[in-house]
Amino acid sequence: MAYRESFYRYLMTQRDTDSTDDVTQFANNAQHDLSFPKQEQNYEKLSDYLELNASYLPSMSIFDRAYRMYEDKMMY
Template identity: 80%
Template sequence: MAYRESFYRYLMTLRDADSNDEVAQFANNAQNDQTFPKQEQDYDKLSDYLELNAGYLSSMSIFDQAYQMYRDKMMY
């Protein structure tokens, strides 16, 4: 089975403090979230965490977009 990096690790590659892009802002804020599930890959577990704990995420559609980008990158 091939190694697949965690969603958090992928998300950190999208950080950009100077960007107004919503995914970049999500990444910037997630970096400061001390309880973010950093090893998680599962959509449902990440979604549940964010719905309950991520006041910095204005819309779950931003997570959906970022997760789709993650899935696209992890396909091989």
């Protein structure tokens, strides 16, 4: 089985303090979330965590978009 990086590690590649893009803002804020499940790859587990703990995420559709980007990247 091929190595697959965690969602958090992928998300950190999307950070940019000068951008106003929703996914980028999610990444910028997640960086400061000390409880974020940094090793997780599973959509459901990440979604559950964010729904309960991520007040910095205004809409779960932002996570959905970021997760699709993550999946696309992991296909290669």
